[in-house]
Structures are given as structure tokens and as C-alpha cells.
Amino acid sequence: MQGQNKPTITVKGENKADRDTITIADTEIAIKWSSKLMKNVSDSQVNTKIMEPTEVHIFKTKARELLVREPDKLLPLSIGGLIWVKMPYVNDLSNADLFFKNKNNNWETAVKGIKDLFRRFSYPNTWIQLGRILAVDIFDGNWDRFNSSGGWDNNGNVMFQKAANGYRVTGLDTFDVKNTPDTNLNQPLSPQVQQHLQILMSDIRMREYATNVTTEIAGFILKAMGNAVGGGIDDFKMKAGGRKITITRKGEPDFFYGYIDDLCTGLKEGRDEIKRYLLEKVRQYDSQWIPTSRSLSTPRSTGFSMGSNKHSDIAVKTSAPAGFTTPSSLKTIPQGITDRMRYFRWIV
Numbered sequence: 001m002q003g004q005n006k007p008t009i010t011v012k013g014e015n016k017a018d019r020d021t022i023t024i025a026d027t028e029i030a031i032k033w034s035s036k037l038m039k040n041v042s043d044s045q046v047n048t049k050i051m052e053p054t055e056v057h058i059f060k061t062k063a064r065e066l067l068v069r070e071p072d073k074l075l076p077l078s079i080g081g082l083i084w085v086k087m088p089y090v091n092d093l094s095n096a097d098l099f100f101k102n103k104n105n106n107w108e109t110a111v112k113g114i115k116d117l118f119r120r121f122s123y124p125n126t127w128i129q130l131g132r133i134l135a136v137d138i139f140d141g142n143w144d145r146f147n148s149s150g151g152w153d154n155n156g157n158v159m160f161q162k163a164a165n166g167y168r169v170t171g172l173d174t175f176d177v178k179n180t181p182d183t184n185l186n187q188p189l190s191p192q193v194q195q196h197l198q199i200l201m202s203d204i205r206m207r208e209y210a211t212n213v214t215t216e217i218a219g220f221i222l223k224a225m226g227n228a229v230g231g232g233i234d235d236f237k238m239k240a241g242g243r244k245i246t247i248t249r250k251g252e253p254d255f256f257y258g259y260i261d262d263l264c265t266g267l268k269e270g271r272d273e274i275k276r277y278l279l280e281k282v283r284q285y286d287s288q289w290i291p292t293s294r295s296l297s298t299p300r301s302t303g304f305s306m307g308s309n310k311h312s313d314i315a316v317k318t319s320a321p322a323g324f325t326t327p328s329s330l331k332t333i334p335q336g337i338t339d340r341m342r343y344f345r346w347i348v
């Protein structure tokens with residue numbers, strides 16, 4: 001909410017997927033779980049909650065009051081069928097979208113912005129942080145930052161938060177309605193999604209993807225140079241990441257290849273963090289089954305290992321195991337996620 005001196009929360013209306021096969025419930029699951037994963041893997045500030053109808057009502061009433069002189073800004077409030085969500089307000093955000101319209105209505109970029117972006121991508125940490133975010137996007141099927149081939153489709157969704165010693169990449173905007181059915185975490189895993197998950201499973205696929213991402217970001221900087229204010233620039237010199245470098249617009253977009261390993265490190269860290277988090281969720285949700293009085297004396301573990309004798313294997317229950325009853329408010333992991341976990345062989 002703007003209007004207060006210091007904003008504390010951000011409210012956003014998400015569209016339901018424009019396909020009949022995807023319900024509001026599916027969309028809500030995707031919004032919820034993509035945020036949970038990103039919160040744990042990238043940034044605790046990425047914490048999207050679906051708003052209750054009463055909250056939406058209070059928000060809309062207040063917004064109409066505050067923005068009474070700017071009716072244009074109120075238009076989204078009357079769009080039907082939006083799913084309203086809230087999240088913490090993140091301070092000092094900027095993003096990689098360098099282009100703006102000048103007074104002649106042409107797209108331009110500022111040289112300062114180009115150099116700034118180049119500098120931000122001159123630290124291994126930037127690439128590691130980006131890799132962790134992209135691991136979540138790949139897992140979810142969210143192609144609204146980079147697409148599944150590593151093409152940079154939405155510069156605005158690579159967001160940075162200013163930190164004491166530079167910038168931190170943050171994984172805000174975790175859900176995109178256009179990407180369904182890939183993003184439908186409530187449906188069985190499709191062969192197409194399996195293909196995409198291979199990026200996180202095969203070293204060759206991961207390297208290929210990471211190479212494309214670094215090429216895209218370098219290519220974007222070269223393109224921006226061509227659109228720099230005043231007819232473009234042919235080159236610029238920078239001291240970044242401890243070395244002096246000249247970037248030439250007609251050169252190859254290969255000047256971030258030195259960071260491919262860092263990006264892969266981030267992708268692997270992200271994948272491992274997703275695994276750790278989800279296995280913890282399985283344990284947590286499994287412990288909510290209520291033992292029937294008859295089974296109270298039975299050691300708990302006997303009801304829990306199904307399908308395999310191996311100690312490390314974890315099975316996800318879909319119905320109450322023998323000796324247990326279903327609690328009234330059962331928390332479950334959606335099928336799209338358990339299917340992914342099985343595909344990765346994290347569970348049986």
C-alpha cells in the first residue's frame with residue numbers, strides 16, 4: 001500500500017489462467033507453492049499470501065479513498081476474477097529492464113544504466129543468486145524470466161535489491177499465468193515438464209542452459225548499447241570484478257562465459273535447497289496423521305515406510321495409512337510437486 005509514508009505490503013491481482021482446464025484452485029496452488037519454494041531458496045521476502053475476501057474488500061475501499069484523484073489507477077480494482085495476493089514490500093528494488101520511451105516515442109537506454117547492469121553481472125555472487133532463482137523457475141515451469149532454453153524473455157523480472165555492498169538478485173514474481181500448464185503444480189507431471197526438469201538433472205543440459213543465459217544477458221547489453229541515448233555507443237570501458245575490460249558493440253556476446261560455472265553452482269544449490277525443503281515438508285505433513293486409539297502403542301515409523309525397505313526412502317501418503325485417521329484440516333503437497341519429487345527420485 002502506497003499512501004502511507006513507508007509502504008509495508010504489496011498487493012497484486014493475479015489473473016486466473018486463461019484456459020478452461022485450469023481452475024482457480026489450481027492457480028492458487030501454483031501461486032502459493034511457487035512462492036514457498038522461492039522464499040526458501042532465494043529470498044525470505046518473497047512471501048505471497050492469497051488474501052481473504054474481507055481483506056480484499058478493505059484493500060479496495062482504502063485504495064479508492066487514497067486514489068480518488070487518480071481514477072485510472074483504480075481500473076484494475078474492477079476487473080473480475082482476479083486472485084488478490086499480498087506480500088511484504090521490498091525496499092530499494094530495481095530491475096534489468098533498461099529500455100524507456102523517449103519523447104519521440106522511441107525506445108532508448110541510458111549509458112549509465114548499461115554500465116550499471118554490466119557491473120552487477122561482474123560478480124560471481126550475482127550469478128549464483130540468479131542460478132538459485134532459476135532453479136525454482138525451472139522446477140515450477142515459470143518461464144517469465146528466462147524461458148526453458150535460457151532465452152531472456154522478461155528483463156523486468158530480473159530484480160535487484162540494493163544491499164550494503166552492492167546488489168542482491170531477488171526472486172520476486174514467481175508465477176506467470178501464461179506458462180500454464182507447465183506451472184500447474186496441481187496436475188500430474190506432463191512429458192514436456194519432465195523434459196524441462198532435465199536441465200536440473202543432467203550436467204550437459206544444465207551447462208547448455210547456463211551458457212545460453214550468460215549469452216542472452218551479454219547480448220542484451222550489446223543491444224542496449226545500440227539504443228543508448230544520442231544514437232548509441234560503440235564501446236565502453238569498465239573496471240569490474242577486479243579487471244579492466246572494453247565492451248565493443250560489434251563484439252561477441254561471450255564476455256560473461258567466465259561465470260557459467262557460477263551460474264551452474266547456483267542452479268545446483270537451488271535444486272538441492274528445493275529438495276531439502278520439500279523433504280522437510282513431507283516429514284512435517286506426514287506427522288499430522290492422527291493415530292487411531294488401537295494403533296497408539298505401535299511405533300510411528302511402521303505406518304510410514306511404504307513401498308520400499310530402504311531406510312532413506314520416503315513415501316508420500318495420499319490416504320490415511322493403516323492405524324491412522326485423517327485430521328480435519330489436512331495439509332498436503334500438490335500432485336504436480338510430488339510427481340516432480342518422484343521424477344527426481346527424491347521420494348518413491
Ligand SMILES: Nc1ncnc2c1ncn2[C@@H]1O[C@H](COP(=O)(O)OP(=O)(O)O)[C@@H](O)[C@H]1O
Nearest residue numbers: 010087088089090091093095156157159172173
Ligand atoms: N514485494 C514487492 N515490493 C516492492 N515492489 C514490488 C514488489 N513486487 C513487485 N513490485 C514492483 O512491481 C513491479 C511488477 O511486479 P511483478 O511481480 O513483476 O508483476 P507482474 O506480474 O505485473 O510482472 C516490480 O518490477 C516491482 O517494481
Ligand SMILES: [Mg+2]
Nearest residue numbers: 154156157173
Ligand atoms: Mg513481472
